[in-house]
Amino acid sequence: MVPLAGLRDTLLDHAIAMLEAGEAEPGIRALARAAGVSAMAPYRHFADKAALLSAVAERGFAMFLAALSAADAEGSDAERLVAQGVAYVDFACAHPALFRAMFACGAGAPKQPDAPAFAILTRRVAALVGEDDPVAALGCWAIVHGLATLALNGGVPLAAAQVRAVLRTYVAGIVAGGSTG
Amino acid sequence: MVPLAGLRDTLLDHAIAMLEAGEAEPGIRALARAAGVSAMAPYRHFADKAALLSAVAERGFAMFLAALSAADAEGSDAERLVAQGVAYVDFACAHPALFRAMFACGAGAPKQPDAPAFAILTRRVAALVGEDDPVAALGCWAIVHGLATLALNGGVPLAAAQVRAVLRTYVAGIVAGGSTG
DNA sequence: CATTGTCTGTTTACACCGTATACATGGCCA
């Protein structure tokens, strides 16, 4: 009974893999089975199922942040903002179950536009419209999150062009001074 | 063993009541128990749990439509649109578990901006910006749905004023001609 | 009236789930 090399990570790996494969909410027992370990073993590393899913969400947000960062690489502030928005929706569509799990798990889900995973988006908005418009970041966040959620849960067909169009419209509205109304 | 008067409706009533009380995903057995009936009885009225939740979602969308309609009562097109948006978010915050269930259940969830539950919103957008801007309705829908989802799943604190501000900004952007970019 | 469905609900049973409890085993440090 030599201790496995990082059962904790192995479990999270399998959890992510199952989510990527379309499984909704991998369970403790299924994960243990996949890792070739007894049903109770995971409890040595996670207090309960919620804690495990929370850790999965944490990994998901790390992947998410990487995707947003990659999209923020070059171009004007406006171009970068739009690119981030497209990346946001693309990530959700590419990893639907993971994205759902990330936000379904109440703990660990970010509560502010400036939470780590979204600070990069918020920063870009601030660079574009100024720090003095706190609603602007919320608006951009809501737009991309709304599009992503509708695409996932509503099955709304979505093209990158539409994401771009909506975001550009919103930015145009900010520039036109509509956000203080 | 006289047939109960509409066990189907009784089950749905209890399901909605449980959701309103904060229960996440009432189960077949719990519902049967609440209705004072055996665990298998619900299967005479619903093929499986998904079908039951789908019926619950249907009821939820009816309530939702009523809320949106009530908000569409008076004012200019812009005012009505914004009022609908506020009502959208308010509904989600007032019935969080029901709102989640409505969109979690893949079947029955509307897939287009002009699905019955949202036709009223889409119509208002069209009245405001013209029929020739199909992205506008999607954008408004995404904004209010995103705000609602963030408020629910992310715990983002949200005030009606913010909803209004974001929607007005977006409308300003449409008027400024930004949506065709 | 008797018979035969059909509709509705019950009972029983199975496999799965999360998890509490008690136990075994190995590595590390004193």
Added chain:
DNA sequence: TGGCCATGTATACGGTGTAAACAGACAATG
């Protein structure tokens, strides 16, 4: 050497969704 602690196991309990077989009430039909 001895004991501790971390890790994994075995067993058990109550919950779930649901398949299968059964029972009573009602309507239609002979």
